[in-house]
Amino acid sequence: MTSIDLNTTTITRLSQHIQKKEISPVEVIDIFLNRIEQAQEKLNPFITILDEQARQAAKKAEDEITKGRYRGPLHGIPFAAKDLFFTAGVKTTCGTRILADFVPNEDATVISRLVDAGAILIGKANMHEFAFGTTNLNPHYGNVRNPWNSDCVSGGSSGGSAVAVATGCALLALGTDTGGSIRIPAALCGIAAIKPTFGRISKHGVYPLCWSLDHPGPMTRTVADTAIALECLAGYDPKDPCSQSVRVGDYAAGLTGDIRGVRVGVPDTFYFDAIDPEVKAGVEAAIDRIRELGATVMPIHIPDLETAAAATLMILSAEAAACLEKFHRTRPDEIGKDVRERLDLGALHLAASYLKAQRIRRKVQRNFAEAFSRVDVLITPGVSIAAPRLSDNTVRVDEADIPVGVALTRCTRIFNLAGLPSVSVPVGLTESGLPIGMQVAGKAFDEATVLRVAEAYQRHIYQTEHWPDLS
Amino acid sequence: MTSIDLNTTTITRLSQHIQKKEISPVEVIDIFLNRIEQAQEKLNPFITILDEQARQAAKKAEDEITKGRYRGPLHGIPFAAKDLFFTAGVKTTCGTRILADFVPNEDATVISRLVDAGAILIGKANMHEFAFGTTNLNPHYGNVRNPWNSDCVSGGSSGGSAVAVATGCALLALGTDTGGSIRIPAALCGIAAIKPTFGRISKHGVYPLCWSLDHPGPMTRTVADTAIALECLAGYDPKDPCSQSVRVGDYAAGLTGDIRGVRVGVPDTFYFDAIDPEVKAGVEAAIDRIRELGATVMPIHIPDLETAAAATLMILSAEAAACLEKFHRTRPDEIGKDVRERLDLGALHLAASYLKAQRIRRKVQRNFAEAFSRVDVLITPGVSIAAPRLSDNTVRVDEADIPVGVALTRCTRIFNLAGLPSVSVPVGLTESGLPIGMQVAGKAFDEATVLRVAEAYQRHIYQTEHWPDLS
Numbered sequence: 001m002t003s004i005d006l007n008t009t010t011i012t013r014l015s016q017h018i019q020k021k022e023i024s025p026v027e028v029i030d031i032f033l034n035r036i037e038q039a040q041e042k043l044n045p046f047i048t049i050l051d052e053q054a055r056q057a058a059k060k061a062e063d064e065i066t067k068g069r070y071r072g073p074l075h076g077i078p079f080a081a082k083d084l085f086f087t088a089g090v091k092t093t094c095g096t097r098i099l100a101d102f103v104p105n106e107d108a109t110v111i112s113r114l115v116d117a118g119a120i121l122i123g124k125a126n127m128h129e130f131a132f133g134t135t136n137l138n139p140h141y142g143n144v145r146n147p148w149n150s151d152c153v154s155g156g157s158s159g160g161s162a163v164a165v166a167t168g169c170a171l172l173a174l175g176t177d178t179g180g181s182i183r184i185p186a187a188l189c190g191i192a193a194i195k196p197t198f199g200r201i202s203k204h205g206v207y208p209l210c211w212s213l214d215h216p217g218p219m220t221r222t223v224a225d226t227a228i229a230l231e232c233l234a235g236y237d238p239k240d241p242c243s244q245s246v247r248v249g250d251y252a253a254g255l256t257g258d259i260r261g262v263r264v265g266v267p268d269t270f271y272f273d274a275i276d277p278e279v280k281a282g283v284e285a286a287i288d289r290i291r292e293l294g295a296t297v298m299p300i301h302i303p304d305l306e307t308a309a310a311a312t313l314m315i316l317s318a319e320a321a322a323c324l325e326k327f328h329r330t331r332p333d334e335i336g337k338d339v340r341e342r343l344d345l346g347a348l349h350l351a352a353s354y355l356k357a358q359r360i361r362r363k364v365q366r367n368f369a370e371a372f373s374r375v376d377v378l379i380t381p382g383v384s385i386a387a388p389r390l391s392d393n394t395v396r397v398d399e400a401d402i403p404v405g406v407a408l409t410r411c412t413r414i415f416n417l418a419g420l421p422s423v424s425v426p427v428g429l430t431e432s433g434l435p436i437g438m439q440v441a442g443k444a445f446d447e448a449t450v451l452r453v454a455e456a457y458q459r460h461i462y463q464t465e466h467w468p469d470l471s
Numbered sequence: 472m473t474s475i476d477l478n479t480t481t482i483t484r485l486s487q488h489i490q491k492k493e494i495s496p497v498e499v500i501d502i503f504l505n506r507i508e509q510a511q512e513k514l515n516p517f518i519t520i521l522d523e524q525a526r527q528a529a530k531k532a533e534d535e536i537t538k539g540r541y542r543g544p545l546h547g548i549p550f551a552a553k554d555l556f557f558t559a560g561v562k563t564t565c566g567t568r569i570l571a572d573f574v575p576n577e578d579a580t581v582i583s584r585l586v587d588a589g590a591i592l593i594g595k596a597n598m599h600e601f602a603f604g605t606t607n608l609n610p611h612y613g614n615v616r617n618p619w620n621s622d623c624v625s626g627g628s629s630g631g632s633a634v635a636v637a638t639g640c641a642l643l644a645l646g647t648d649t650g651g652s653i654r655i656p657a658a659l660c661g662i663a664a665i666k667p668t669f670g671r672i673s674k675h676g677v678y679p680l681c682w683s684l685d686h687p688g689p690m691t692r693t694v695a696d697t698a699i700a701l702e703c704l705a706g707y708d709p710k711d712p713c714s715q716s717v718r719v720g721d722y723a724a725g726l727t728g729d730i731r732g733v734r735v736g737v738p739d740t741f742y743f744d745a746i747d748p749e750v751k752a753g754v755e756a757a758i759d760r761i762r763e764l765g766a767t768v769m770p771i772h773i774p775d776l777e778t779a780a781a782a783t784l785m786i787l788s789a790e791a792a793a794c795l796e797k798f799h800r801t802r803p804d805e806i807g808k809d810v811r812e813r814l815d816l817g818a819l820h821l822a823a824s825y826l827k828a829q830r831i832r833r834k835v836q837r838n839f840a841e842a843f844s845r846v847d848v849l850i851t852p853g854v855s856i857a858a859p860r861l862s863d864n865t866v867r868v869d870e871a872d873i874p875v876g877v878a879l880t881r882c883t884r885i886f887n888l889a890g891l892p893s894v895s896v897p898v899g900l901t902e903s904g905l906p907i908g909m910q911v912a913g914k915a916f917d918e919a920t921v922l923r924v925a926e927a928y929q930r931h932i933y934q935t936e937h938w939p940d941l942s
Contacts (some may be wrong), residue, residue, distance in 0.1 A: 211826075241833065322826035351789035351825035352796055352818055355682075359793075362712065 187437020
């Protein structure tokens with residue numbers, strides 16, 4: 001047991017030790033709860049820590065495994081859930097004090113799926129208010145700080161989830177992504193994560209922000225772990241009207257490390273503009289490495305990306321205002337300033353503008369479908385900048401001052417509009433020691449290829465063996 | 472040939488004569504063109520009459536049939552299309568002078584399907600401007616008058632299509648239905664027609680008014696003819712993103728006349744309120760007849776129908792304003808007053824209100840799904856009133872003056888929101904000699920049952936053997 005370094009482990013590795021009974025889920029949970037204690041004080045990744053509940057679940061897992069009833073690679077693995085996933089009997093705040101006392105009476109479908117696979121819910125992760133805040137300055141549950149530099153943001157809105165995973169408080173965290181809220185904190189905290197295809201993972205029991213852009217997804221330390229988690233989470237759910245009945249792949253088994261002949265498109269506009277030079281260099285170097293692994297890398301033109309990015313913001317703004325209208329109307333003073341200002345704006349959008357944006361969406365989807373007739377994946381930066389400081393409202397990029405929220409979501413949000421799967425994978429650190437993320441996106445429901453490319457890169461090139469030190 | 476009374480014939484009957492070569496499509500077309508000449512002068516059902524094109528197509532059909540290449544029950548049958556179905560090389564005005572010179576370069580999918588089945592396009596039918604007018608006072612192409620009383624409206628927006636069929640200018644007409652625009656003129660003119668399930672019939676090449684409520688469908692003299700037409704028109708079309716891939720039934724063969732044991736629900740609220748007493752009595756008598764045919768008739772409660780009716784109007788208003796925004800913005804003076812006023816209003820709707828209406832839609836769909844777990848079809852009045860006079864702006868119902876447009880769409884429009892199939896079938900005449908329509912609605916994609924019930928009624932009870940006299 002002493003040979004297992006729980007500070008640097010992954011689902012892939014720890015599950016083998018658990019299966020071989022080299023460590024018990026009860027021991028695992030105790031060690032992780034200790035790490036949560038350390039991380040919570042410094043970085044504040046959790047709103048609720050479920051120590052008792054987790055210990056009980058660990059005991060049950062231990063019993064089952066002792067009796068030979070090993071359920072699979074998630075059995076005994078501690079996970080966190082962003083505090084907008086419904087958890088029966090456990091408060092689910094959605095990051096707002098308005099819902100401080102909201103206790104759902106059933107689990108979200110994805111929580112049930114993980115629990116059925118034997119995973120152990122260890123805590124509810126901190127998040128931007130309603131997943132709609134634009135800064136890390138959460139007025140209700142405090143800032144989530146970046147584990148690589150605690151003066152910097154963790155990114156959001158699934159910042160607590162990313163920090164929980166990066167610091168080894170959990171090996172898996174559930175996040176949601178409406179304009180990048182899974183991939184941005186993953187990139188800024190140096191972990192792997194996927195926003196799958198729209199309809200791939202059930203949204204039943206997930207507090208909505210934006211019906212047509214919200215995507216739940218797993219956040220983990222490595223792409224291999226992401227594949228294991230996605231295999232459990234994906235699949236049709238009749239309780240979610242957006243859920244699609246499309247075959248779920250053998251994602252983990254498909255990680256062959258072989259990407260020879262895979263056609264990789266690198267967009268020739270938009271994604272590499274308005275970008276921090278260190279991030280650009282890091283992602284370009286990673287693309288060179290992917291070419292060296294045998295992929296065919298080519299430039300590709302996707303039209304009208306600026307329009308697509310604007311349409312995404314319009315839909316997000318209008319749907320969020322409609323979704324949160326009740327709170328915005330009746331309890332505005334309890335909503336944080338950043339969220340309230342966005343709701344004030346969203347409430348004024350005209351239906352005709354919203355519908356125009358939705359029509360642009362159809363065009364954008366056609367443009368991406370056309371691109372994916374020529375390439376298998378697209379590679380872009382994950383986020384155009386490394387983690388800004390908590391105090392920054394704007395960042396200086398390309399000699400312009402850009403609002404932090406706009407800079408952070410630039411590379412991610414169009415894939416919410418298009419509904420296409422995209423992974424964020426770490427590709428190194430800036431000179432000041434902040435993670436750089438790369439995004440690999442693919443065809444609708446082709447998570448398998450996206451994961452295979454990202455994992456091959458991670459397996460051969462940038463092995464994420466070092467993690468932020470909590471001590 | 473003299474034994475065939477073309478004034479009262481149907482697809483079902485005429486097709487047998489054509490198949491047996493007792494009459495040639497060339498003779499048929501000449502007789503129908505003669506009737507068009509009579510009807511056009513009195514009632515104005517057409518915007519464009521395609522005499523030359525129809526005669527050529529008839530010659531081709533005659534040749535084929537002579538050579539033994541009979542295509543099926545639509546071969547040689549004259550049909551009309553509402554003037555918003557794209558017809559290659561033939562102007563398609565959408566009822567507005569703004570598009571007076573618009574000539575598409577391809578046929579709508581449904582036009583191609585009918586032509587491939589051997590049907591002959593005889594004219595483009597008059598309609599409300601953009602299918603959005605509220606009155607029959609069309610400022611561009613003139614009023615369409617009711618064949619049963621030319622002082623009365625034909626109903627809209629597919630009024631020309633209904634009149635063409637009622638007067639025997641065509642045995643089939645294509646209409647579109649966004650809030651009742653197929654079923655209302657069908658009811659008011661005494662013919663049968665279906666608005667099928669959303670996604671059942673392709674909208675490719677159909678000028679849009681409202682993306683989420685528009686439904687194309689066939690209008691015919693009898694339900695048996697509707698079934699023949701639907702069998703040709705229904706089916707998946709990759710060119711229409713709303714099209715659904717669901718098996719098309721053998722609708723005509725399924726008309727057994729036997730409805731013993733069919734569970735018929737009669738809504739206990741909304742549909743029989745705010746209704747003309749003669750219409751109510753007519754529909755109730757028809758329901759009694761259906762019970763006598765062996766169906767199990769029961770009252771059923773569907774909640775929140777008033778809200779559903781309001782949500783439909785909101786979505787229609789907002790989407791129409793977005794859809795026609797270009798014309799509304801650049802050429803408002805050329806748009807009729809009734810349409811312009813609706814667009815002025817629609818352009819002011821907030822995105823949040825539109826989204827609220829779309830959320831109500833989901834609830835309405837669940838409510839109907841619940842109702843259809845207990846019954847096989849619902850029966851309601853087709854339209855709450857018989858055809859009002861052209862000069863009427865309001866009608867007096869239940870001691871209240873109601874705007875004509877509101878009264879006409881009351882019973883039909885919620886089925887557009889729910890996207891469910893519904894047939895309008897004639898059930899008799901008022902004392903003043905105006906048709907009364909009954910609506911039979913069913914589960915999504917269960918057009919077969921809806922048609923079977925309506926046809927059984929028509930077969931055994933109210934045989935539509937008399938038609939308005941043009942002379």
